[in-house]
Amino acid sequence: xxxxxxxxxxxxxxxxxxxxxxxxxxxxxxxxxxxxxxxxxxxxxxxxxxxxxxxxxxxxxxxxxxxxxxxxxxxxxxxxxxxxxxxxxxxxxxxxxxxxxxxxxxxxxxxxxxxxxxxxxxxxxxxxxxxxxxxxxxxxxxxxxxxxxxxxxxxxxxxxxxxxxxxxxxxxxxxxx
Numbered sequence: 001x002x003x004x005x006x007x008x009x010x011x012x013x014x015x016x017x018x019x020x021x022x023x024x025x026x027x028x029x030x031x032x033x034x035x036x037x038x039x040x041x042x043x044x045x046x047x048x049x050x051x052x053x054x055x056x057x058x059x060x061x062x063x064x065x066x067x068x069x070x071x072x073x074x075x076x077x078x079x080x081x082x083x084x085x086x087x088x089x090x091x092x093x094x095x096x097x098x099x100x101x102x103x104x105x106x107x108x109x110x111x112x113x114x115x116x117x118x119x120x121x122x123x124x125x126x127x128x129x130x131x132x133x134x135x136x137x138x139x140x141x142x143x144x145x146x147x148x149x150x151x152x153x154x155x156x157x158x159x160x161x162x163x164x165x166x167x168x169x170x171x172x173x174x175x176x177x
Contacts, residue, residue: 029135036136039168040108042066043138046164051093053077055152058094063105066166071113071158078095078153081123084116087157095153097167102147107138108132109155110164116154117144123154143170 035177036043046066052058053076061067072162080094091113099105104127107115116123127145130140 007067013122022111024050024137026086032135034136035133037106037108037133037138037141038135038171039064039106040066040132040138040166041059042131042161043164043166044110046166047096050052051077051095053094054092055080055094055096058096058152060096060098060177061153061165063097063099063167063169066164068162069165070162074156077154077156079116079154080114081118081121081154083114083116083156084123085157087114089162090156091158091163092154094155095165096150097153098150099146099148101169103145103172104143104170105146106168106170107142107153108138108164108166108168109145110137111158111160112140112162113140113155113163115140115142116156117146118152118154119146119149137164138166 018075031155043066046068048109049059049067050070051072060082071093074087074092077092077094124144126142132141
């Protein structure tokens with residue numbers, strides 16, 4: 001049994017998703033120039049910002065600019081809409097962002113957290129979700145189809161007290177119906 005596990009261990013390691021690579025600690029990322037998704041070129045140049053406990057205290061995150069968003073203890077945050085996934089514990093926070101052109105917008109996070117985008121008090125359904133490319137430090141990307149207007153970003157269930165965040169407009173696909 002030990003021999004079988006020893007032989008399978010390298011294969012199981014290779015089967016791990018590339019997105020699990022942490023750019024800061026994975027030695028394979030030291031010599032790689034990461035390929036960021038469209039709109040995420042500024043991911044590594046983040047500004048510090050503090051999430052609000054309510055929309056009144058929430059910062060406005062500029063679309064296309066990355067931020068290291070300091071979250072609050074979950075008990076301090078009053079969500080605008082019910083959490084999309086009930087957080088057990090951890091950190092949470094709210095931020096605002098403005099959409100000037102209708103389209104698909106991508107919320108990228110550098111660590112695990114639940115993402116809700118809220119408008120008029122209602123959480124919106126995501127249109128896609130996945131991991132960021134290997135060695136970028138982008139752990140999760142969630143897409144939403146949005147119209148012009150102001151939105152609330154609710155983050156919850158984060159073990160980390162600070163989460164890298166970037167909201168970017170997805171590229172328009174020519175010829176799409």
